Amino acid sequence: MAVTARSLGIDKLDLNERLALVEEIWATICADARRFPxxxxxxxxxxxxxxxxxxxxxxxxxxxxxxxxxxxxxxx
Structure with a gap:
């Protein structure tokens, strides 16, 4: 099953919580940036x-x- 906003319950978060989550996800991507030259x-x-x-x-x-x-x- 694909991971979706709905399956993770993200769609139930308010706008500020979703924006904070996007920032958090982006930070984890940046931390792995060396893996993607x-x-x-x-x-x-x-x-x-x-x-x-x-x-x-x-x-x-x-x-x-x-x-x-x-x-x-x-x-x-």
Whole structure:
């Protein structure tokens, strides 16, 4: 049987709990990142993004701002 949000009961969590769970899952994926080597094009793109961030460090949006914007768009 496939693992689904419903089979795990995730669909019963409220929005904040689901977002927190996504963050937690993403953290575990990042911890295993060494097991998935990047392609040359992916490495180039990441290097480009790091250089852009270094050049424009204040050109960012916080996670709280992103989350609030999403909630406004979803009407929640």
């Amino acid at each position: 990047l392609s040359q094009s992916q490495r180039i793109e990441l290097d480009r993004r790091v250089a852009d961030d270094d050049e424009f460090p204040d050109d960012v949006v916080s996670w709280d701002e992103v989350r609030a914007s999403i909630r406004v768009r979803l009407g929640r």
